[in-house]
Amino acid sequence: MTKLDEKEIIRIFANKLGISNLDDVVLLDKDIVFKSDMLVASTDVPRGMKAWQVARKSIVSCMSDLAAKGISPFAVIISLGIPKSCELPYIKGLAEGFAIASNEFGVKIVGGDTNEACELVIDCSMIGFAAGKVPTRRRAKPGDIVAISGIFGFAPAGLAILLRNAITASSVFRKQAVESVLEPKPRQRFGLALAKYFSSSIDSSDGLAISLYELASQSGVDILIDSIPAVESLDKFALENSLDPRELVFHGGEEYEIVATIPQTKLRQANLAARKARVCLHVIGRVQRGSGDVFVRRKLLENRGYKHFHKR
Secondary structure: OOOOOHHHHHHHHHHHOOOOOOOOOEOOOOEEEEEEEEHHHHHOOOOOHHHHHHOOOHHHHHHHHHHHOOOOEEEEEEEEEOOOOOOOOHHHHHHHHHHHHHHOOEEEEEEEEEOOOOOOOEEEEEEEOOOOOOOOOOOOOOEEEEEEOOOHHHHHHHHHHHHHOOOOOOOHHHHHHHHHHHHHOOHHHHHHHHHHOOOOOEEEOHHHHHHHHHHHHHHOOOEEEOOEOOOOOOOHHHHOOOOHHHHHHHHHHOOOOOEEEEEEHHHHHHHHHHHHHOOOEEEEEEEEOOOOEEEEEOOOOOOOOOOOOOOO
């Protein structure tokens, strides 16, 4: 039997159901936006993650997609599949994590469902409101610049540390890398301040490379990356642990940054808005005519995204 990946499965259902506009969020009305995301313990919860962090992460996944579109969250419904092995302290930890996320992101948890499952499953369905036109993945144009909300490498390095594929790291780097995995931070303020300037946008949690390819292919353009957005000391960490820094930056995933294209005519306004909101706007490349390819310093980038870690 042919093994299908997530995107192939989504396309099968989309074709059967007549869904042509595949994006991170669904626009239900002029300003009502819907998003759902599922966390499964065996593929989404790394070693060392506490119950409250697991619950918070399930909310972060939805929040990041809304942030990439400039959407303010309003309410979320949570459905839980709970295995028999879950004990009271763990359940209380999950409840604490949901409460933390609700306060942190200003979203109301209004209900949900629970059932027994073979492993922990958390499904979040979130509704938010758009203040203006919602950017899609399809409107990048030649001449646009490519911008991101932050630099890459900490989360993949943190996963390598937690999974014990990497041993050597300075105490400061180790702390930042592991924290980025256990307590990811979606770029809510960045998205709310800058989305009105985006011609296209996407959340990067599936990996920077595949996110760039999604914008390029759905917009029918090529993307050229001039500046590799790696965190400081990533090269040193990769060398000491026999890892590829380019792999960590472009194919690592689990980093909740925003990747966007911005018309040159709006770049000055976007920079002013970024400074006002006290966020960083990193320009890493540009858009040119093409057919959906991504190049890094003139070399074709492999179209490959984050693969969930195996059940342990």
